[in-house]
Amino acid sequence: MKKLTVLSLLIFGAFTYTLYAEEIPSGETILRKIDENYDAESRISTATMIIKGRRGTRTVKSKSWAQGNDKVFTEYLAPAREKGTKMLKLKDELWTWTPSTDRTIRIAGHMLRQAVLGSDVSYEDFMEDPKLSNNYDVEVVGEEKVGDRLCYVLDLTAKVDEIAYYSRKLWVDKERYLPLKEDRFAKSGKLLKTVKMDEVFRIEERWYPKKMTFKDVLKKGSGTQFTIDSIEFNAKVPEHIFSKASLRR
Amino acid sequence: MIRFLAKGLIRDRSRSLFPVLIVSAGVFLTVLLYSWMGGVMGDMVSSNARFDTGHVKIITRAYNELADQTPNDLAILGVNDLLEQLGNSEKNMVWTPRIRFGGLLDIPDAHGETRSQGPVIGLGVDLLSSESPETEILNLQKALAKGRLPQQRNEILISEEFAGKLGAELGEMATLVSSTMYGSMAMHNFRIAGIVRFGITALDKSAIIADIADVRAALDMADGASEVLGYSRNMLYDDSTMSKLTQKFNGNFSKEDDEFSPIMLTLGEQKGLAEYLFFANSMGSIIVSVFVFAMFVVLWNSGLMNGIRRYGEIGIRLAMGEPKGTLYRRMLSESMVIGLAGSILGTVIGLALSYYMQYKPIDFSSMMQNSTMIISGEMGARVTGMSYVIGFLPGLIAPLLGTMAAGIGIYKRQTSQLFKELEV
Numbered sequence: 001m002k003k004l005t006v007l008s009l010l011i012f013g014a015f016t017y018t019l020y021a022e023e024i025p026s027g028e029t030i031l032r033k034i035d036e037n038y039d040a041e042s043r044i045s046t047a048t049m050i051i052k053g054r055r056g057t058r059t060v061k062s063k064s065w066a067q068g069n070d071k072v073f074t075e076y077l078a079p080a081r082e083k084g085t086k087m088l089k090l091k092d093e094l095w096t097w098t099p100s101t102d103r104t105i106r107i108a109g110h111m112l113r114q115a116v117l118g119s120d121v122s123y124e125d126f127m128e129d130p131k132l133s134n135n136y137d138v139e140v141v142g143e144e145k146v147g148d149r150l151c152y153v154l155d156l157t158a159k160v161d162e163i164a165y166y167s168r169k170l171w172v173d174k175e176r177y178l179p180l181k182e183d184r185f186a187k188s189g190k191l192l193k194t195v196k197m198d199e200v201f202r203i204e205e206r207w208y209p210k211k212m213t214f215k216d217v218l219k220k221g222s223g224t225q226f227t228i229d230s231i232e233f234n235a236k237v238p239e240h241i242f243s244k245a246s247l248r249r
Numbered sequence: 250m251i252r253f254l255a256k257g258l259i260r261d262r263s264r265s266l267f268p269v270l271i272v273s274a275g276v277f278l279t280v281l282l283y284s285w286m287g288g289v290m291g292d293m294v295s296s297n298a299r300f301d302t303g304h305v306k307i308i309t310r311a312y313n314e315l316a317d318q319t320p321n322d323l324a325i326l327g328v329n330d331l332l333e334q335l336g337n338s339e340k341n342m343v344w345t346p347r348i349r350f351g352g353l354l355d356i357p358d359a360h361g362e363t364r365s366q367g368p369v370i371g372l373g374v375d376l377l378s379s380e381s382p383e384t385e386i387l388n389l390q391k392a393l394a395k396g397r398l399p400q401q402r403n404e405i406l407i408s409e410e411f412a413g414k415l416g417a418e419l420g421e422m423a424t425l426v427s428s429t430m431y432g433s434m435a436m437h438n439f440r441i442a443g444i445v446r447f448g449i450t451a452l453d454k455s456a457i458i459a460d461i462a463d464v465r466a467a468l469d470m471a472d473g474a475s476e477v478l479g480y481s482r483n484m485l486y487d488d489s490t491m492s493k494l495t496q497k498f499n500g501n502f503s504k505e506d507d508e509f510s511p512i513m514l515t516l517g518e519q520k521g522l523a524e525y526l527f528f529a530n531s532m533g534s535i536i537v538s539v540f541v542f543a544m545f546v547v548l549w550n551s552g553l554m555n556g557i558r559r560y561g562e563i564g565i566r567l568a569m570g571e572p573k574g575t576l577y578r579r580m581l582s583e584s585m586v587i588g589l590a591g592s593i594l595g596t597v598i599g600l601a602l603s604y605y606m607q608y609k610p611i612d613f614s615s616m617m618q619n620s621t622m623i624i625s626g627e628m629g630a631r632v633t634g635m636s637y638v639i640g641f642l643p644g645l646i647a648p649l650l651g652t653m654a655a656g657i658g659i660y661k662r663q664t665s666q667l668f669k670e671l672e673v
Contacts, residue, residue, distance in 0.1 A: 051432070054311070055322065055509075058431060081469060082433060098436040103424045104362055105355050105436065111426065118322075118432015244362075 027138030027154055033177035035131050037206045042067045045231040046077075051119045052222035060117050061229075069130050071242040082117060086247045087126075094127055097247035104247050119224040120193070120216040124164040135160050136168065146171045146180040165192060176200065176207040191217050198225070204233060265587055268551055272591025272648055273598070275544040276640035280599025281630070283536050283639050285606060288631035290529040294486065294522070296449055299386050300372075302519045303478030304486050305342075305495055307331070311508035312475070319349045321430050321468060321475055325511055328474045339494065341482055343382050346474035348373035348464045352427030352435075354407075354457060356417050365415045371425065371457045373464025377401075386480065387458070389445065395419060396443035399460055404442035406458040412444050414455075419444065425457075429469035437467035448627055479513075488526065491515040533639055540643040541650070548584075548651025553658075567662055577656050584652035585645065592644025599640060606630040 025033075042065075049060040061078040072089040076082040084099040094107040112123040129135055136156035144153050151171040158166050166187035170179045182195040199211040208231065215223035240246060259265070298304055308316065311323040325331065328346050335344045350371045358364040375381035376389075376399050384390065389398055394409050396419045407417060417423060421441050429435045439459060447453055465471060479494075481487065498513040517523040528535075566576055610629025 053322065053431065055431070081429075085434070096434065096436075098434075101424055101436045101438045102361065103355070103357060103436060103438065105353075105424065105426055106363055106366075107426075108366075109353075110368070111353055114428060114434070115432050117434065118428070 024140060024152070027140045028133065030140065030152055030154060030172055030177065031133040031136075031138055034172060034179060035133060037176075037178055037208060038130055039069075040066075040233040042235055042237045043231060043233055044235045044237060046229045048227045048229055049117070049119055049121075050225040050227075051117070052224065053118060054220050058118065060119070065237045065241055067237055067239075067242060072126075073241050073246065076117070088242065088244065088247055089127060090242065092127065094123060095244055095247060102248070104244055115216070115219075119226075120214040120219065120221070121224060121226070122164070122216075125193075125214075128164060132156060132168075135163055143174070144171060146173075149176075149180060150174045151180055173200075173207070178207045178209065193217060203231065206233075265590075268548060268584070268587045268648060268651075269591045269594065271544060271547050271551065272588055272644050273595035275540045275647065276592050276595025276644040277599040277602075278595075279536055279540045279643050280596055280636055280640040281602055281606075283533060284599070284603035284630040284632050284636045285628075286532055286536070287529075287633060287636070288607065288610075289628045290525070290532065291631055292628070294516070294526065294529065297520070297522060298480070298486060298516055299388070300447075300449070300452065302514075302516045302522065303345075303476075304481055305479040305491050305498075305513050305515055306519065307477040307479070307498070307511045307513045308475070309509045310503065310505075310512050313512055313514070319351060319475060321348065321350060321428070321470065321473075322432060323509070324348070324430060324470060324473045324475050325477065326473045326509075328472055328477065331477060331511065335477070335479070339479070342479045342494070343386075343482060344477055344479050345375060345381070345383055345386070346461060346477045348461055348468065348470060348473075349475045350427050350464065350468060352425055354411075354415065354455075355424040355426055356415050357422060357424065365417070367411065367415055367455060369411070369425070369455050369457055370452070371427070371459065371464070373459050373461040373468075376458070376460040377462070382480070388447075389458075392445040392447050394444050394446045396441070399442045402460065403437075403439050403463050404460070405439040406443045406445045407441050408453045408456040409444050409446045410453045411455045411457070412441070417441055423457075425467060427468060429467075430473060431469060433469070435467050435469065437463070439463070477511075486516055488515065488517050491517075533635060537639065537642045541647050544643055544647035545650045545654075548648050549654045551651065551655075553655045563659060564662065567659075567664060573659050573662075577659050580656050580659070581649060581652055584648040588645040588648040591648070592641045595644060596637065596640040600632060600636060603630040603632050603636060607632055 044063075044065050046061070046063045049062070051058045051060065058079065060076060060082060062074050062076045064072060064074045066072045070089075070091045072087075074087045076085045086097045088095045094112070095104055096107055097104045107123055112127065115122055116126060132138075135158060137159050139155045139157075140152055141155050142153045144151055151173055154170040154172060156168040156170065165184040167185045167189075169183040169185075171181040172179050178197065178200055179195075180197045180200075183191055184193040184195070186192050194215045194217060196213045196215075197209050197211070198213055199209075200207055201210045202208075209228065211225065211227045213223045213225050307325065309323050309325055312320055312325075315323065332344055332346065335342070348371075350373065352369055352371065353366055354369040355366045356364050374383040374387065376383060384398065389406070393406075399405065405423065407423070412418075415423075419441055423439050423441055425435070425437045425439060427435045427437075439457075445458070447456075461474070465473065481490070492515055495513045495515050495518075498511075502510060503512045504510040517526050563576065567573065607630045610627040612627050
């Protein structure tokens with residue numbers, strides 16, 4: 001009888017282990033599923049950025065047109081000082097134009113590390129390839145709860161040289177495959193930035209962030225809250241918008 | 250007596266020539282080193298005061314913590330009120346607001362697109378008000394190499410080396426790309442009115458100077474400034490006066506629990522300049538001590554050798570009944586004459602070379618290409634009243650000490666042994 005009990009326990013243990021092992025997808029699969037949530041042929045979105053600095057809070061509104069991950073055109077709509085400022089990302093080049101100067105200027109070098117409109121998001125963040133699988137090796141290191149959502153915990157390590165963050169730690173919703181929390185690190189291991197999804201929403205067949213808070217931990221202040229007010233996937237975006245000439249229009 | 254000793258020294262050159270040469274060499278080096286170091290250090294203190302620290306500087310407490318990063322998001326606001334209060338309460342001082350900023354300077358081509366671009370260090374100062382002291386403080390007329398000083402809005406001065414690097418010419422447009430006080434990207438068009446050369450590598454490499462009103466508009470800093478600098482009206486820095494002023498101001502205005510309350514710092518409290526000032530003030534004593542010691546050792550040796558050479562003469566003088574004390578004192582008097590002659594000679598040569606180096610400074614700028622210190626690349630001497638007298642201290646003391654040490658031998662001579670020693 002005793003032998004039978006031990007044998008049953010062993011069989012049960014092996015069975016649950018197999019089930020558990022089957023349940024955890026590989027890190028690559030998780031990243032692919034995250035990318036599926038974000039990827040689209042084109043996107044047209046409007047967003048509000050609330051920047052909580054040491055001396056007060058500012059609200060910036062913008063409209064963006066994107067084609068794939070290489071072409072993004074953004075126009076700032078508010079506040080008055082930023083209104084009409086436009087930015088164009090073409091692969092790894094970034095151009096900006098302001099109505100007050102009527103100049104088209106390429107943002108390069110150390111300027112890319114500056115904050116976009118004083119927020120906790122840098123131009124480097126803006127320039128990054130959003131497909132994590134292109135830039136990082138991944139390892140699933142466990143499971144944890146973020147709020148009431150159960151998440152996979154992923155450790156990402158850069159596999160390319162020119163990259164803003166050498167490693168990242170992601171908490172990815174197990175059902176929705178959307179990162180709910182993220183820590184971004186320098187090569188030294190120093191924490192540089194945190195990102196937290198405050199609200200997500202379902203649109204068509206995908207889950208997408210609605211409200212998120214970026215925090216540059218090297219800066220004082222309460223971070224930047226980024227809210228997507230509207231978004232349309234695979235909408236028709238005219239090709240001419242992704243040209244330097246359209247910055248001045 | 251002095252005349253008698255001087256005659257002896259002139260007629261017996263072997264007794265005086267070497268010590269005089271040693272003393273004059275030491276005095277020459279003392280005068281030259283004192284004047285040159287005085288020039289270099291004075292120039293550094295003055296350059297720092299004019300371009301960076303002021304005699305006192307007012308910034309916010311938060312800005313002070315990160316001052317190296319020129320964080321304009323932590324700048325002072327309400328500058329006009331502050332200037333009015335300072336003008337009423339501190340009438341012996343001149344106050345001027347400044348904005349420091351970094352970013353890129355972008356020169357457009359004919360189509361308005363980037364032709365050349367480079368990182369820039371900018372200074373926004375009051376250039377257009379008639380009562381502004383900045384043209385004088387920054388020595389802008391003297392620094393102007395080409396063109397003219399800004400006379401209207403949105404005109405800038407650009408450093409010669411930077412203009413050369415960007416291929417920018419007078420009258421051309423230059424766009425500043427920087428950050429506003431609130432962190433937004435700032436772009437502002439300027440026109441190049443003049444090209445300047447300060448002779449300070451850190452500035453000449455990549456500086457622009459613009460009117461503070463334009464910089465305020467560009468960086469969204471209405472009624473703001475990175476700092477308010479204060480200078481004593483005679484433009485001479487006095488640490489104790491400035492420290493008292495600082496204590497009084499901080500007691501009235503600075504609040505520990507408010508990171509945006511202003512704090513006043515003296516020149517000495519900024520960028521480790523306190524140690525530098527201490528060294529500059531002690532420099533005369535240090536140089537004199539070093540040379541007194543070095544010359545004392547050499548002249549002691551020379552005195553000993555002289556004692557051996559004059560062994561017979563001293564013996565005869567003692568045998569003839571000259572008291573040891575008198576002989577010792579006469580030798581000390583001789584050394585005073587030698588010291589005086591050497592000091593005069595050394596001071597004349599030292600002053601001549603110092604004056605030459607005052608007008609023809611040594612150019613170290615090629616060795617300071619990566620320097621971020623506010624110091625002139627051309628380092629020259631500065632002759633002051635002290636330069637005329639500083640050499641006399643080591644010049645008189647060293648031969649006296651040397652002779653005192655070497656002359657002790659006189660007291661060791663035994664009168665009873667003299668005739669035997671002299672073998673007369």
